[in-house]
Amino acid sequence: MRRRRAHEEEEEGGAVRRTKRRRTNLVEMMLKPDDRRRKRRRTATATPAAGTDYFDALPDDLVLSVLSKLSSSASSPSDLISVALTCKRLNELGLQPQVLARASAKALAIRAKNWSESAHRFLKRCSDADNLEASYILGMIRFYCLEKRGSGAALMARAAMGSHAGALYALAIIQFNGSGGAKGDKDLRAGVALCARAAALGHVDALRELGHCLQDGYGVRRNVAEGRRFLVQANARELAAVLTATACCPLLSDFGWSVPPAEPHPANRFLAEWSAAGAGRRAEAGGMGLRMCSHAGCGRSETRRHEFRRCSVCGAVNYCSRACQALHWKLVHKADCTPMDRWLLDAAPAPAPEPAAPPAPAAPAADMAMG
Amino acid sequence: MAGSSKEMEKVLLRTADGGSFVVSRCVAAAMVAISCEVEAGEGEREGGILVPNVTRPVLAKILRFLHIHVEMAPSLYPITLERFDKEFLNVSVDFLYHILLAAYHLKIVSLRDLVCQKVADMMKGKSIDEIRTTFNIPNEYTAEEMAKITKKYPWIFDQQLDDEKGISVEKDKNIENEGTSKGKHKRTADELGSVEKDNHIENKKGTNREEEIHVESKEGASTGKDKQIEDKEEREGARRRRHSE
Numbered sequence: 154m155r156r157r158r159a160h161e162e163e164e165e166g167g168a169v170r171r172t173k174r175r176r177t178n179l180v181e182m183m184l185k186p187d188d189r190r191r192k193r194r195r196t197a198t199a200t201p202a203a204g205t206d207y208f209d210a211l212p213d214d215l216v217l218s219v220l221s222k223l224s225s226s227a228s229s230p231s232d233l234i235s236v237a238l239t240c241k242r243l244n245e246l247g248l249q250p251q252v253l254a255r256a257s258a259k260a261l262a263i264r265a266k267n268w269s270e271s272a273h274r275f276l277k278r279c280s281d282a283d284n285l286e287a288s289y290i291l292g293m294i295r296f297y298c299l300e301k302r303g304s305g306a307a308l309m310a311r312a313a314m315g316s317h318a319g320a321l322y323a324l325a326i327i328q329f330n331g332s333g334g335a336k337g338d339k340d341l342r343a344g345v346a347l348c349a350r351a352a353a354l355g356h357v358d359a360l361r362e363l364g365h366c367l368q369d370g371y372g373v374r375r376n377v378a379e380g381r382r383f384l385v386q387a388n389a390r391e392l393a394a395v396l397t398a399t400a401c402c403p404l405l406s407d408f409g410w411s412v413p414p415a416e417p418h419p420a421n422r423f424l425a426e427w428s429a430a431g432a433g434r435r436a437e438a439g440g441m442g443l444r445m446c447s448h449a450g451c452g453r454s455e456t457r458r459h460e461f462r463r464c465s466v467c468g469a470v471n472y473c474s475r476a477c478q479a480l481h482w483k484l485v486h487k488a489d490c491t492p493m494d495r496w497l498l499d500a501a502p503a504p505a506p507e508p509a510a511p512p513a514p515a516a517p518a519a520d521m522a523m524g
Numbered sequence: 525m526a527g528s529s530k531e532m533e534k535v536l537l538r539t540a541d542g543g544s545f546v547v548s549r550c551v552a553a554a555m556v557a558i559s560c561e562v563e564a565g566e567g568e569r570e571g572g573i574l575v576p577n578v579t580r581p582v583l584a585k586i587l588r589f590l591h592i593h594v595e596m597a598p599s600l601y602p603i604t605l606e607r608f609d610k611e612f613l614n615v616s617v618d619f620l621y622h623i624l625l626a627a628y629h630l631k632i633v634s635l636r637d638l639v640c641q642k643v644a645d646m647m648k649g650k651s652i653d654e655i656r657t658t659f660n661i662p663n664e665y666t667a668e669e670m671a672k673i674t675k676k677y678p679w680i681f682d683q684q685l686d687d688e689k690g691i692s693v694e695k696d697k698n699i700e701n702e703g704t705s706k707g708k709h710k711r712t713a714d715e716l717g718s719v720e721k722d723n724h725i726e727n728k729k730g731t732n733r734e735e736e737i738h739v740e741s742k743e744g745a746s747t748g749k750d751k752q753i754e755d756k757e758e759r760e761g762a763r764r765r766r767h768s769e
Binding site: 205206207208210211212215218219220222223226227228229230231232234235236238239240241243244263264267268269271272275 | 644
C-alpha cells in the first residue's frame with residue numbers, strides 16, 4: 154500500500170516538473186549529509202540490544218498519540234485491531250476512548266456477513282467514546298437492519314449533533330419518507346432543514362436532494378434558480394471528490410459527463426450487503442414485500458409498504474430519495490428505462506435510450522441537461 | 525530588523541556524549557524544552573547549552589529537520605517539504621525510535637507528530653505477528669489467551685480476504701464507467717452464496733442478539749436524552765420511540 158502511495162505522489166510531482174529539477178537538487182543536497190552520516194553510523198555502532206521492545210520504553214501518552222494517528226488513518230478494521238492484539242499494554246492502550254474516538258470510517262467498516270454481538274459491542278464502545286462515525290454507522294444498522302427505529306434514530310441524532318453530514322442527511326431522508334412510522338409522519342420542513350445543514354457541510358447527496366426540493370417546492374418555497382445552483386454544486390463536488398480519490402489529473406473531457414460513482418460509505422455498504430443476504434431469508438418466510446432502494450450504493454429498505462416512490466415511466470425501480478433517483482438515472486437507469494407497456498412488444502428486451510426526457514422524473518431530466 | 529538579526533545569531537548546543545553543534549537561534553528555540561535557556565542567552569556562553577536525553581547522531585538528525593522546517597521553509601514549496609519528510613524518515617526502526625523519544629523530550633511537536641504518523645503507517649496492513657517482529661514486541665499471550673481475545677474481534681479476519689477481492693472489483697469499477705452497478709450486484713451475489721451456508725448459525729445468534737440489544741437500546745435512548753438536544757432531533761426521536769413501541 155505504501156508503494157502505491159509513493160507512486161501516486163510521483164505522479165503528483167509531475168505537475169511541477171519544470172521546477173522539479175531544481176527542487177530535486179535541493180532535496181538531494183538537503184539529504185546528502187544525512188546519508189553519509191547514516192552510513193558512518195551503521196558501520197561504527199552496532200544496533201543496540203537487538204531484542205529491545207521498542208514500545209516498552211515509550212511513555213504512555215506517546216504510545217497513545219501513535220495509536221490515535223493509526224486509528225484515524227486506518228483503512229480497515231484489522232489495521233487497528235491487529236495492533237491491539239499484539240501485547241497486553243497495547244491492548245489496554247489501543248482501546249482507550251481517546252484512540253477509539255479518532256477511528257476513521259474505514260476502521261469501523263464491518264461487513265454484514267461478519268456481524269456479531271461483539272461487533273455490535275465494539276461499535277457501541279466507539280460510539281460512547283464520542284466517535285461520530287461509529288454513532289452514524291451503528292444508528293444506520295440499528296434503524297434499517299435490526300429494525301430498532303428508536304435507538305437507531307437516537308444514535309444518528311447524536312452523530313448529527315456533532316455535525317456529521319451523513320447522519321444529518323440520513324435523518325433528513327427518514328423525515329421525508331416518514332420511515333419507522335405511518336405515512337402521515339412525514340415532516341417535510343424538518344427534512345429540508347436537516348438536508349440544508351448536511352448540504353452546508355458539503356454532502357453531495359444532500360446538495361442534490363436540496364436542489365430538487367427547491368425546484369419542486371417540496372417542504373420549502375419553490376425557487377428553481379437556487380435549486381439549480383445546488384444541483385450544479387453537487388455535480389462539481391462529486392467530480393472533485395472523484396478526482397482527488399483517484400489522484401490523477403485527467404482532462405475533463407476524459408470524464409465527459411459520466412463520473413464513476415464514489416465509493417460507498419461503510420454504513421451504506423453494510424446495509425446493501427445485509428439486504429442482499431436478507432432477501433434470501435425473506436423470500437423463504439414469504440416476506441413482507443418491502444423493497445430496497447434501487448440505487449445500489451444506498452442499501453436502504455422500506456420500513457412500511459409503498460414507502461419508496463418508483464420511476465413513473467417504467468415503474469420497475471424504486472428510490473428512497475430524489476438524490477438516489479438522480480444518481481441511479483445517471484449511472485444505470487438512463488439506458489434501461491422503458492415505458493411500462495413494453496411487455497406488449499414480444500421482441501427481446503433491447504432498451505433503446507429514450508430520446509424524449511421522461512415526464513415525471515423531471516429531476517433526472519434537469520440533471521441530464523447539466524450533466 | 526533587530527528581531528531577525530537576533531534570530532540569526534548562533535548558539536552552541538552540546539550533547540551528553542560530547543557532540544557540539546552551532547545553530548541559529550531560531551532553530552534552537554524550536555526545541556521548546558530548551559527554548560527558555562536560549563532566550564536567556566545561555567547559548568552564547570562558553571559552554572553552550574547542554575541538551576539532555578539525546579546522543580550526537582540523533583541531535584544531528586533533529587537539527588537538520590529543524591533547519592529545513594524553520595529556516596528554509598519560507599522559500600520551499602510544500603511538496604518539497606513533504607518529499608523531504610518522507611525521505612527523512614526512511615531510517616531503521618531503531619533510529620526512528622530514538623528520534624521519537626528525543627522529539628518527545630525536546631517537545632518538538634511537528635517532528636513528534638510526523639514520527640508518530642510514520643510509526644502508525646508502519647503498523648498498517650500487517651498481521652499481528654509481523655507487527656510483533658517489526659517492533660520486537662514479545663508475545664505475552666499463551667495460545668488459549670490469544671484464542672480468547674481474538675474471538676472478541678472475529679470480524680477482522682475475513683476482512684483481509686474480502687478486501688483483496690473487493691479491491692480488484694473496485695479497480696474494474698473505476699476503469700469502466702459503464703455497468704458499474706452490474707459489477708456491484710455481482711459482488712453481492714457472490715457474498716450471498718457464501719452467506720447462505722452460515723444462515724442457520726446466524727439465525728441462532730439472532731435470538732440471543734435481540735435480547736442483548738433490547739438492553740443496549742435502552743442505554744442508547746437515555747444517553748441521547750442526557751445531552752442537550754435541539755428541538756427537531758428531539759421531536760423526531762420522541763416520535764420514533766413512540767412509534768417503535
